[in-house]
Amino acid sequence: MDALTLDVRLDGFSEPVGILARDDNGGIAYAYRPDYVANPEAVALSLSLPLTDEPYGDVAARPFFDNLLQERDGALADIMAREGLARDDIAGLLFHLGKDCAGALSVLPAGAPPVKLPGDYGSDYVRIGMERMVDIVDALHRHRRLPDGTADPSPLAGVQSKIALTYLPDGSFAEPRPGSGAPTTHILKVADQGHLHDARDEAEALSLSRALGFDTTDATVMPFGEMEALLITRFDRALTGDGRIVRIHQEDxxxxxxxxxxxxxxxxxxxxxxxxxxxxxxxxxxxxxxxxxxxxxxxxxxxxxxxxxxxxxxxxxxxxxxxxxxxxxxxxxxxxxxxxxxxxxxxxxxxxxxxxxxxxxxxxxxxxxxxxxxxxxxxxxxxxxxxxxxxxxxxxxxxxxxxxxxxxxxxxxxxxxxxxxxxxxxxxxxxxxxxxxxxxxxxxxxxxxx
Missing domain, CATH: 1.10.1070 (Phosphatidylinositol 3-kinase Catalytic Subunit; Chain A, Domain 5)
Structure with missing residues (x-):
């Protein structure tokens, strides 16, 4: 196995915040860049990876970066088969998939430009017609391939079918314009054929949580043809004073x-x-x-x-x-x-x-x-x-x-x-x-x- 070096970027910072490296034996290590550690606005990637000038070895780095990959192994099958990668080759998988990590982080080939940038409602999104939305929801419901030309721009963890997209102020759906780097704003969660009531059950649970005073993400049950899906507002997004959508770094x-x-x-x-x-x-x-x-x-x-x-x-x-x-x-x-x-x-x-x-x-x-x-x-x-x-x-x-x-x-x-x-x-x-x-x-x- 060849050595590999990747840039770790955090939306909102112009330069990489650290380096993820794989050695000849497949072990990984992570180190923050010294200029980032010295930045008074620096954010640690994780409680498990506090800001320090010292590198983190495989034991500390592997769990965090493994969690950036999709939780459903089936979603990794295509890239593993195409590139001949093992599931434990975290750096190798992130080389191909790291631009689409959920959240504010991206892991990119060394020297690559940033791929995650703030978004503008007026210029950075392409509307999705309702007929296409119905097709997308049906595909997720039946666990089938999404319609041609539809790609989830922010792969999400969990076992339920879901897709990240943007809900525009006028009530229409959209996806980030290719190459814009703009964030999605919502998650659409679609139950499978054995759990048709899940959308309403979860919506009610979230509504109860809000009613009892807990800070709770917003969610709405929406009809798509004969199906219902749960539209959830992302809690790791914010709107700046000048109207741009930005990502907030989060970790589970x-x-x-x-x-x-x-x-x-x-x-x-x-x-x-x-x-x-x-x-x-x-x-x-x-x-x-x-x-x-x-x-x-x-x-x-x-x-x-x-x-x-x-x-x-x-x-x-x-x-x-x-x-x-x-x-x-x-x-x-x-x-x-x-x-x-x-x-x-x-x-x-x-x-x-x-x-x-x-x-x-x-x-x-x-x-x-x-x-x-x-x-x-x-x-x-x-x-x-x-x-x-x-x-x-x-x-x-x-x-x-x-x-x-x-x-x-x-x-x-x-x-x-x-x-x-x-x-x-x-x-x-x-x-x-x-x-x-x-x-x-x-x-x-x-x-x-x-």
């Missing part, structure tokens, strides 16, 4: 922790190298407001438990890196009440104390979860557990009638069931609206076990 928790995508669930890792509560604490304590972010994460965890979202894995939480090194939690995104699907696991993405599912959580488990996040006072842990649980349960209970009216009764019954399970485990009274609900039935027609 897997990247921040130096974990490959394969270890995004706690159950797949090993002690000290997994997505567990101590690891989450390390990420939150690196933000500009550790106490505030921890409190939000605790509330978000209770919210997820109550709405039946068991898929809060390391790639479904993210950080935003602002100029000058300020780090903050990204808005909530990718919220799906997975317990509505009886074919999906009840196992939580990360354990709450010793519990790996809602039905197993006790007051002691939640206290252990809080302590692992750094809440040292037993009195504070008890106050947080009771106060946050009661508040979130009451707020969600007030949303149940609205869900009924929007033909989401089954989701409302799931929420009520989960609230009842959690409040009983914590020795708290459930809201009256919860007690009056029908029991939740799984799709097989059986009772939800708790």
């Amino acid at each position: 928790f897997a990247q921040a922790l130096g974990l490959p995508a394969a270890l995004k669930y706690e159950r797949r890792g090993t002690p000290g190298r997994c997505f567990d509560t101590p690891a989450i604490r390390r990420v939150l304590e690196a933000t500009a407001d550790p106490a505030g972010e921890k409190d939000i994460f605790i509330k978000a965890t209770l919210f997820d438990l109550m709405i039946g979202n068991t898929d809060g894995h390391a790639k479904n939480f993210a950080l935003l890196h602002d100029r000058g090194g300020r780090i903050r939690m990204a808005p909530r995104y990718d919220l799906l009440p997975t317990r509505l699907d009886a074919n999906l696991t009840e196992e939580l993405a990360f354990r709450i104390g010793a519990a790996d599912r809602l039905a197993a959580i006790t007051a002691d488990d939640f206290a252990a979860f809080l302590q692992a996040l750094g809440i040292e006072s037993a009195a504070a842990r008890k106050r947080i557990r009771a106060g946050h649980t009661v508040d979130i349960a009451a707020s969600l209970a007030r949303q149940l009638n609205g869900l009924d009216k929007r033909n989401m009764k089954r989701f409302a019954d799931l929420i009520a069931s989960n609230i009842g399970t959690l409040t009983a485990a914590f020795g708290l009274a459930a809201p009256a609206a919860v007690e009056q609900r029908d029991a939740f039935l799984d799709r097989a027609g059986g009772w939800l076990m708790s």
